[in-house]
Amino acid sequence: MSWLGKYAFDILLAYGLTALLIGGLILQSVLAARAARRQLEERGE
Amino acid sequence: MSIWEYANPRRFMAASGAVQPYVWGLAILLCATGLIWGFFFTPEDFRMGHSVKIIYIHVPSAFLAINAWFMMLVASLIWLIRRHHVSALAARAAAPIGLIMTAVALITGAIWGKPMWGTYWEWDPRLTSFLILFLFYLGYVALWSAIEQQDQAADLTSILCLVGTVFAVLSRYAAQFWNQGLHQGASLSLDAEENVADVFWIPLVITLAGFVFLFVALVLLRTRTEIRRRRLHAISLKERLA
């Protein structure tokens, strides 16, 4: 990653943290959606 | 055929279920294109070096952080005036997304600020008002999760959203006033959009569009989850009565 120059660490940190936060949000949304749907199916809807 | 048709949860579920894959597809496509283009195929900025790449996540997340609140405001108004449940649930669904986007904007801004201004944090009016916006999101989410009775929670959070909007705007101008009072005009220009060259501009717009679609996709998904949760709750209530 040396082509990123002296800011490589900052850039990767920014992208990494963003990926973590937004990825976490998406993951949580998907898991919650799946859980709700499964529970509804179990109740025979 | 009017937009209010989708106020019916059943209609909304059908329509959003049909639209959802396309929205997700567009979101992923645009985000990937914009980010890869921006990350690998843009030159260094003559002043900021490669750290300019942070713009591709900083600006879209900041844009969404503010507009998610506006979307919640509109949804709250629709709920208060026309009593459409989907609207209230959409406002609830959008709040955590806005919260995360505000956090992302603050964090990337801090990381970007260190090499550029030599400090992670500066009490610049913009930064300050974003921090305050973050607090507003926190309060809103906390109030939603604290009240068990769902319609009551929707009403109270809508009122909070209306009052909060007024105070958020006031705080923004107060912060501007206060900082001028402290620094006498020595402020940092964050108006990145105005002085960005075309090479950075095009991938930025693509990423911005991608983030908007991502927001829409997430709101749809989370609203659907909320509707399903409501239905589950209703079923369990019925079973308890029977």
Place this chain on the structure above:
Amino acid sequence: MLALLQRDLRLALRAGGGFGLGLAFFLILATLVPLAVGPQPDRLAPIAPGILWLGALLACLLSLDRLWALDAEDGSLDLLATAPVPLEGAATVKALAHWITTGLPLAVIAAPLSLLLFLPGPALPWLALSLLLGTPALSWIGTFGAALTVGLKRGSLLLSLLVLPLYVPTLVFGAEVVRRGAEGLPVATPLALLAGITLGCIALLPFASAAALRVNLR
């Protein structure tokens, strides 16, 4: 409405009503700050306006969680809702009573307390005036926040989370008046903005409080 005001004032003055509590908190804060940052006047004087305003704000917050909760518990809130006086009026009276029992005394004792923090002399009248003008906004906003959380069992922590961000503009302009007063700068602009916020809060927030109460009573 006058009867309601009298009742609220009497309840607040009675033991356990929290009347002296806010003042004591303010005094403790003014004592603790020098202990924390050091007793040098040149260190305390610049931060004195901010500390005093912050103390007033937190002292106001302290008595908010019982503003409606006591009435909700013993059922007098239901009586208020069905009384001939509109709920908006009741909210106004509540906020007024809260201000008379916390904001007004705070504004009065702030001047002597500011001597502990070496606030420069010329700022004293501005401190008293800004608190006098600004604390009503704190009471009215607080009444709204308390109305939102009245139905909750563990509401007081949430109440601070909801109310403190709303206090931001008041705090900014209030502290700015005192800071400018201390440095001998003109104070008219922040003072006018502070008064504007207070008037706006008094005019509009009772409607929001009443709406929130109606939802909670449903």
